[in-house]
Amino acid sequence: xxxxxxxxxxISFFVAGKVARAQQRLNDPTLPxxxxxxxxxxLNARTPVPVTALAxxxxxxxxxxxTPLQMRTLTRLSDALLPxxxxxxxxxxxxxxxxxxxxxxxxxxxxxxxxxxxxxxLEATAQAxxxxxxxxxxxxQAGELLKPWLRTWMSDHPPTEAHADFINIAHDDIRSAxxxxxxxxxxxxxxxxxxxxxxxxxxxIEPDVYGENPSYAHTPxxxxxxxxxxxxxxxxxx
Amino acid sequence: xxxxxxxxxxxxxxxxxxxAAKILTEAGIRCLMLNAGPVAxxxxxxxxxxxxDLPYRGFRPPGRLEHVFQSNEFNANVWVDxxxxxxxxxxxxxxxxxxxxxxxxxxLFWSRQSFRLSDYELKCKSxxxxxxxxxxxxxxxxxxxxxxxxxxxxxxxxxxPPQMPDGAFILDDDxxxxxxxxxxxxxxxxxxPVCKQRRAxxxxxxxxxxxxxxxxxxxxxxxxxxxxxxxxxxTVDKNTGLPNxxxxxxxxxxxxxxxxxxxVVLAAGTLESTRLLLNSGLANSSGVLGRYLTDxxxxxxxxxxxxxxxxxxxxxxxxxxxxxxxxxxxxxxxxKFLRGYAFNxxxxxxxxxxxxxxxxxxxxxxxxxEYYGSGFQMTIMGEVLGRYENHVRIDKDKVDAWGIPAxxxxxxxxxxxxxxxxxxxxxxxxxxxxxxxxxxxKNPVPNPPGYSIxxxxxxxxxxxxKKSVLNKWNRSHDHKNLFxxxxxxxxxxxxxxxTMTILALSMRASEHLASEMNKGNL
Numbered sequence: 001x002x003x004x005x006x007x008x009x010x011i012s013f014f015v016a017g018k019v020a021r022a023q024q025r026l027n028d029p030t031l032p033x034x035x036x037x038x039x040x041x042x043l044n045a046r047t048p049v050p051v052t053a054l055a056x057x058x059x060x061x062x063x064x065x066x067t068p069l070q071m072r073t074l075t076r077l078s079d080a081l082l083p084x085x086x087x088x089x090x091x092x093x094x095x096x097x098x099x100x101x102x103x104x105x106x107x108x109x110x111x112x113x114x115x116x117x118x119x120x121x122l123e124a125t126a127q128a129x130x131x132x133x134x135x136x137x138x139x140x141q142a143g144e145l146l147k148p149w150l151r152t153w154m155s156d157h158p159p160t161e162a163h164a165d166f167i168n169i170a171h172d173d174i175r176s177a178x179x180x181x182x183x184x185x186x187x188x189x190x191x192x193x194x195x196x197x198x199x200x201x202x203x204x205i206e207p208d209v210y211g212e213n214p215s216y217a218h219t220p221x222x223x224x225x226x227x228x229x230x231x232x233x234x235x236x237x238x
Numbered sequence: 239x240x241x242x243x244x245x246x247x248x249x250x251x252x253x254x255x256x257x258a259a260k261i262l263t264e265a266g267i268r269c270l271m272l273n274a275g276p277v278a279x280x281x282x283x284x285x286x287x288x289x290x291d292l293p294y295r296g297f298r299p300p301g302r303l304e305h306v307f308q309s310n311e312f313n314a315n316v317w318v319d320x321x322x323x324x325x326x327x328x329x330x331x332x333x334x335x336x337x338x339x340x341x342x343x344x345x346l347f348w349s350r351q352s353f354r355l356s357d358y359e360l361k362c363k364s365x366x367x368x369x370x371x372x373x374x375x376x377x378x379x380x381x382x383x384x385x386x387x388x389x390x391x392x393x394x395x396x397x398x399p400p401q402m403p404d405g406a407f408i409l410d411d412d413x414x415x416x417x418x419x420x421x422x423x424x425x426x427x428x429x430x431p432v433c434k435q436r437r438a439x440x441x442x443x444x445x446x447x448x449x450x451x452x453x454x455x456x457x458x459x460x461x462x463x464x465x466x467x468x469x470x471x472x473t474v475d476k477n478t479g480l481p482n483x484x485x486x487x488x489x490x491x492x493x494x495x496x497x498x499x500x501x502v503v504l505a506a507g508t509l510e511s512t513r514l515l516l517n518s519g520l521a522n523s524s525g526v527l528g529r530y531l532t533d534x535x536x537x538x539x540x541x542x543x544x545x546x547x548x549x550x551x552x553x554x555x556x557x558x559x560x561x562x563x564x565x566x567x568x569x570x571x572x573x574k575f576l577r578g579y580a581f582n583x584x585x586x587x588x589x590x591x592x593x594x595x596x597x598x599x600x601x602x603x604x605x606x607x608e609y610y611g612s613g614f615q616m617t618i619m620g621e622v623l624g625r626y627e628n629h630v631r632i633d634k635d636k637v638d639a640w641g642i643p644a645x646x647x648x649x650x651x652x653x654x655x656x657x658x659x660x661x662x663x664x665x666x667x668x669x670x671x672x673x674x675x676x677x678x679x680k681n682p683v684p685n686p687p688g689y690s691i692x693x694x695x696x697x698x699x700x701x702x703x704k705k706s707v708l709n710k711w712n713r714s715h716d717h718k719n720l721f722x723x724x725x726x727x728x729x730x731x732x733x734x735x736x737t738m739t740i741l742a743l744s745m746r747a748s749e750h751l752a753s754e755m756n757k758g759n760l
Contacts, residue, residue, distance in 0.1 A: 106300045150596035150597065152679035154541060155537075155591075157537065157681045168593075180289035180296045182291075191610075192589055192603075192606050192610040193603070194606075197289040198288045198289070200312060201284060202284045205275075205315055205316070
């Protein structure tokens, strides 16, 4: 073998090895691709979705709407109207009073007045009749104050009579908030016991105008503000 | 950018717009459809969840939908946000404007009740002297009802009295349950008819523009549609004075754009179509554009319990529903109110709501258990009289998210409607008691106007251009190439859900339009 042939063979051996190793790097999914990469690389329909908890179940919140006295009254009212029964949590265990502080605090003024005025009236009535706070009344005493105001009513038309409006609206809200709580849902309902409402939840609806998500591909073309299939997309030389 | 002139611009994609698109494109007419909102794709946009996984525990999120009583946390994102597209009303006169801007509009979400109007409604003035007769009679619209009923697969029985004309139904011959039979036996001696319900079965559980109308239009190749196109105004040709397209703003990008067409068809829903005409300064030489807003009273009713069904003994007793068509002021005359109401009747097999019992705690739970599966409910649909003073106009001080002037609604119910609701509750209670049922709760107060989602009128049709906005073909008296095919065209209302009539009138108007265009008259 001539000297130059030997050198050529030696060089080609090294070059081939380097190319092969480079190719191996490219084909090895365990090795990172050369940077920079497209910033959405790797996200796809098989990407695991992290499991999250409800903040309502984990975190604490400060009172934002009710006064501390009103909250004590609401807590006792909630316990009286929906106590723990047959293994199901009551309104207090379901954190319903604090949830109502959040809900009513962001509701319209008319609803806020019903609650704030109703709780103040309940406290004043307890003080006048029993000379003690409503929060300290036993079930029989609380019943003496509440039962005269209970009414039957149909959807969207709660009683409009003063005091009956608050008692019946609050009862309905306390019950719904409790039944739809995680604490209630965690305990199976038996017989006619109400079940946590379940249904189709609609996310905010916005079009995927770029068609990036393959799961959108079945969306009928007529509903997208995009060129129809008959109008060919341009093909660019690369 | 293209600057194509389409044959017809259709604004709105619900039942009326979908029907117009189907009829026109099948006649070879090239249509452009604009819809103000996005596409709803349930597999992409929705998921099944318990309320306990939602931040408001299923309650309606405060602030966005205060006048949409039908809303809750599950469906809050399908309705029009009242902050994004606000409207105003008179102090003390709330109006519940319940809107959907998704592609397909409110045809995606409706109760499927499918009734025909009769000449008691279409020729109402001739019958009782109030209001105006329509420029068409039942015979004019009956053939279109039949075609619509076949498309929407309406189920019902041929059991209607003259005020509830029968149609081309998929026959319902299911026997009545014993609770329903007892109700019928109580109603008959009082001269109150009880009929089978009439409802659109649709296809695959859906009876919407998006599955029953638009696919036919698309198959012709003559339909182009754009989503998220919020129409700002109808444009007018400076030379002819005729509408020639519209300006719209892209809902997402806020880019201002325009399209051209030889004919404009409004199908945006009663009040949006009227708002658009008012904002465009069109079709109002009569001065009645926006006037005679009407709907139906809902919310009044009775809830009862069938004693024999309590303790979970309801098999064979409970189940099924019925429709009591208007029976007041047909052969007799009430001294309390004009026109009349219908009852939706339901014999329920599930649990009764806690509001039906004046109890709480363990006592309430015991009642709910005892009464489970014994509920019997009657709710009314009552005609609201069309009055000139009940109207909408543009609120010059309020605009929506795209700067388009908002609508102001000035309407209220009168003693006629309140007396009607009270009468309904009295009659409903009497019938339940006569049938041996225990009345648990009742409500004689109607929900606010608009709640029924059956708003109609404001572009009423008529023969006289000085007293109406549209002619008998849904065409503007003022502009020969402008049509309104949604509920705005109604001259007066009725007790009936208006959907079948809207569809039939849109079909009729669109066939007339196609004929005129193919003859070269437009």
